[in-house]
Amino acid sequence: MMRHKFHAQPTEFDGIKFASKAEARYYGQLKLRQRAGEVVFFLMQVPFRIPGNVKYVCDFMEFHADGSVHFVDVKGQVLPMFVTKRKIVEALYPIEIEVVK
Numbered sequence: 001m002m003r004h005k006f007h008a009q010p011t012e013f014d015g016i017k018f019a020s021k022a023e024a025r026y027y028g029q030l031k032l033r034q035r036a037g038e039v040v041f042f043l044m045q046v047p048f049r050i051p052g053n054v055k056y057v058c059d060f061m062e063f064h065a066d067g068s069v070h071f072v073d074v075k076g077q078v079l080p081m082f083v084t085k086r087k088i089v090e091a092l093y094p095i096e097i098e099v100v101k
Contacts, residue, residue, distance in 0.1 A: 008020035008021075008022075008076060009021050011023075011024040012024075013027060013028060014027070014031075016044075020074070020076060022074050022075075022076055022100075022101070023059055023074040026059070026060070026072070026074045026100055027044070027060075030042050030060065030062065037065055038064060038065055039062050039063065039064055039065070040064065040065055042060055042061060042062045042063065043060070043061040044059065044060055044061075045057050045058075045059065046058045046059075046060075046061045046071070048089050048092075048093060050085065050088045050089060050092060051088070056085045056086075056088070056089050058071050058073055058089075058097060059072060059073045060072040060073075060074075069095075070098060071095050071096065071097045071098065072097070072098045072100055073086075073097055073098070073099055073100070074099075074100050075099050075100070075101060076101065078099060078101075
């Protein structure tokens with residue numbers, strides 16, 4: 001089995017394959033928040049096109065009961081490439097990406 005270069009362990013939860021345990025854990029928390037009524041629904045792996053024919057994929061897009069929309073990326077390590085792509089996406093689109101560790 002090939003190891004991930006940043007030691008992320010692919011994990012399956014609810015029949016869904018996640019890139020890491022942290023991402024699967026956050027998904028589980030979102031499901032609980034959805035049952036509690038705080039989150040109405042959410043999308044996973046939301047793509048954004050950025051210049052240079054590059055795609056940035058945000059882990060979660062959450063629609064909250066108060067009408068707000070949150071974009072969340074689960075990261076074990078915040079790497080320079082992510083920081084750059086995040087800045088570009090936030091400059092091109094009227095959103096802010098939250099990072100959860």
